[in-house]
Amino acid sequence: MVDTDSIQDLFISFKAAFDVTKGLVELNRDDKIQHAVAELNSALMDAQGKAIAAYTAQAAFAEKVEKLEAELSRLKEWSGEKERYELQSRSPISPGAIAYRIREELRGNEPVHWLCPTCFQDNVKSILQESGGATRTKTANCPRCNTTLEFRE
Structure with missing residues (x-):
């Protein structure tokens, strides 16, 4: 003004x-x-x-x-976009670890995916990228903030 x-x-x-x-x-x-x-x-x-x-x-x-x-x-x-996700414990995720999962009824043709909880709180959609090895433990990494979640198959 x-x-x-x-x-x-x-x-x-x-x-x-x-x-x-x-x-x-x-x-x-x-x-x-x-x-x-x-x-x-x-x-x-x-x-x-x-x-x-x-x-x-x-x-x-x-x-x-x-x-x-x-x-x-x-x-x-x-x-509007964040309403498509719900906070869940990833099963069988490491104890205490949580992430945002796309709601089944709202995902349409998108594959099931998880969003980084840190980035979600910053109003950013960052899909966790899964990686794993020969062991039964896998990790999900955020490409934006480098948050890492571990889970078992």
């Missing part, structure tokens, strides 16, 4: 320039005219500086509004 004091200062500067110009009409001596012209130039430069400052403030405000609108849009989209 443009600062009302800046706008008021701008109008005061323009009024001062107008008053100087009005005074020019009433002058009849060259030295008074030169002095009045100098005052007019000073008042116009002051008004121009205040106009630039007001424009700069308005541009910064517009940029901030645009960023906030983008963030609001992203959060609204995430709000």
Whole structure:
């Protein structure tokens, strides 16, 4: 929002320039005219500086509004997306480990997958990537934050 004091200062500067110009009409001596012209130039430069400052403030405000609108849009989209998941203990996951699983009734053609609980709390969808070896223990790693969950087959 443009600062009302800046706008008021701008109008005061323009009024001062107008008053100087009005005074020019009433002058009849060259030295008074030169002095009045100098005052007019000073008042116009002051008004121009205040106009630039007001424009700069308005541009910064517009940029901030645009960023906030983008963030609001992203959060609204995430709000709908996160409703598709439920917090579960992965069975047979290591004791105390939890992750977000896509709800069966909302997954459509997507494969069953799990989201990283850390990233989920940061409003980010990050699918856990499973890896395993010859043992019966496997791990699920988050490619974003490197959270690792262990589970048994």
